[in-house]
Amino acid sequence: MAKRIALAQLSSCWGCDQSLVDLHLGLLDVLPKLDIVFWPTVVDYKLADLEALPNRSVHIGMVEGSCRTKEDLHLLKVMREKCKTLVAWGSCSIFGGVQGLANQWDLKELLERKFIQAETVTDPRIPDENMPGFTEHITPNPQIVECDVLLPGCPPTSENTLDALTALLTNKPFDLPTKTVCDQCPMERKEKHIKKFKRNYEGNIEAGKCILDQGYLCLGFATMGLCGAQCPSVTTPCKGCFGPTPIMSDHGAKIISALGAVAEMEPEELKGSFPDPIGSFYFTDYAASYLSKMRGKERGQEH
Amino acid sequence: MTAASQQITKSSKAKRKAKGEFEPRIVAFCCNWCSYAGADLAGTSRMQMPPNARIIRVNCTGRINVSFILDALHQGADGVLISGCHPGDCHYTSGNLKMQGRFTLLRHLVKEAGLHPDRVHLQWASAAEGDVFTQGITAMVERIKKIGPNKVKER
């Protein structure tokens, strides 16, 4: 019997969906086993269609994106009610995503920056009519509702999503690895003596050799190894988009701890290498960090 | 620290608390070889210091995972003090210097996140410097009193 599945999009880039669709003919392996009951990205479903379903009548719910609007929050809660197994799908869903970086500022500042002060704005006004309203703070979905399965990545690779779906369809567990991107990476490593950190546009990264050893911030050591080290394999530093491994409590803390050990630099010089530490160390998971949670508590985090 | 030195300060703390003054809660990570020994010396020498610090002994400041510090703030500590051996004196050669690099990045991060960077502080105090240690604690308490309580706690 086919399992009923709902796929919902909160505030996000829909890249996780894109990654799923990128399976192309591989989709044929899973689609016959799935009965799609809600997937507005692809089929014209409305929120009311989902709301009309009996509670816990959907086997698998995939939630992509995080709650930037009150409508997102509502949709997340409805998904939780309707689905037996809820999957936090992608780094937006698990950690808050890139939009979690906005937690550095209060909502008022964000709205003014975007709708009033932005250089290209010709009709400055903050939209408030026929709008669901914004949330004050990005809170990772697993802190709002219980999520049964976590599938990180920005986006998770097509194979990651296929693996998770296959596990769910065959009632197998889908556990996250404690290994890191470095553990999956084919680059040749040496003992680290980093005397200077370069920005990615400075000089050329040499192929075949560890990118961090060459003085570029490659976050493979602090990042969950699930993508197959796809960025360093093509000579591009890992930005840490899969977030920390389940045994690390805070991505930035792990990164700072490691940098202190491998950088042979004066402290001030080390600091000067990272003008935007939040952006560099928490690309997709700032909302899940201790510091952001502290701001969230200050803001009262109502949802 | 001896119970006696704690005793003296506790009664004065009770008095200040009764007046409704803000009493910062400070978590102090002290390395076993220098600062913890320094704190011990301060206690046995009956030096006076405010009772606001909860001391956590670690083998080396180089062993302190940055997440311990952030977690302490997240759980409501008003300030976190890290006290280690003077540069060059580390029992494990360079753990304190690693901490110094980490600390500089951490302070930068804390500031970028909108918290007062003085909520975290790094000091050096040797096993013989009970006085330096107590002055460090006193100065930390004064700094945090100026900044005010950690807002996480108020909710």
Ligand code: SF4
């Ligand atoms: S996790 Fe990344 S790819 Fe997926 S929706 Fe969010 S921003 Fe897009």
Ligand code: SF4
């Ligand atoms: S730091 Fe980057 S390049 Fe080096 S081994 Fe790890 S993932 Fe590969």
Ligand code: SF4
């Ligand atoms: S290598 Fe790093 S940045 Fe690239 S996909 Fe993997 S986790 Fe993300």
